[in-house]
Amino acid sequence: MEYFQAHASEIIGVAIAVAAVAVAATYFYHSKKRKGCLDPDNFKEFELVERKQLSHNVAKFRFGLPTPTSVLGLPIGQHISCRGKDSVGEEVVKPYTPTTLDSDVGYFELVIKMYPQGRMSHHFREMKVGDHLSVKGPKVSIVFHLL
Structure with missing residues (x-):
């Protein structure tokens, strides 16, 4: 328990960094325009x-x-x-x-x-x-x- 109290700010910093990476990855995945399967010239x-x-x-x-x-x-x-x-x-x-x-x-x-x-x-x-x-x-x- 003492270890967590002594390193609380480091743990919070790592948690914030992980959350930021997850949010950025989710945004990138969903904002990326997927190329469609259609071809306007060929069936x-x-x-x-x-x-x-x-x-x-x-x-x-x-x-x-x-x-x-x-x-x-x-x-x-x-x-x-x-x-x-x-x-x-x-x-x-x-x-x-x-x-x-x-x-x-x-x-x-x-x-x-x-x-x-x-x-x-x-x-x-x-x-x-x-x-x-x-x-x-x-x-x-x-x-x-x-x-």
């Missing part, structure tokens, strides 16, 4: 890891990103282009906006309403867990900045 494949039917014609699709700590990299107000095949096998590309935040790590989600005659709707209706979706983006024409 990339993302695996469907979960599909949840929300109604007779609406489903939520969860796609995995390359690592559990990856982010999609989609700025506010932007969308992605998704590519698939319609009912006759022709390629279809359609824009969608994920329902997840860009701060969500490891996955992104799309909530899709599937129309009976919709060309891209056919592709989503046919998707099973383990299938891949071709995605590129963001499609940037207007950039929003938070103040």
Whole structure:
């Protein structure tokens, strides 16, 4: 006990230093802008890891990103282009906006309403867990900045 009383100021100094390092490391980790997985010029494949039917014609699709700590990299107000095949096998590309935040790590989600005659709707209706979706983006024409 006498040792702690004699060295209290040293112990407090070390504790303050450790706390300062922890705060700085946390700030650096969270403020560092993570590079997103998207490519605006080339389609990339993302695996469907979960599909949840929300109604007779609406489903939520969860796609995995390359690592559990990856982010999609989609700025506010932007969308992605998704590519698939319609009912006759022709390629279809359609824009969608994920329902997840860009701060969500490891996955992104799309909530899709599937129309009976919709060309891209056919592709989503046919998707099973383990299938891949071709995605590129963001499609940037207007950039929003938070103040």
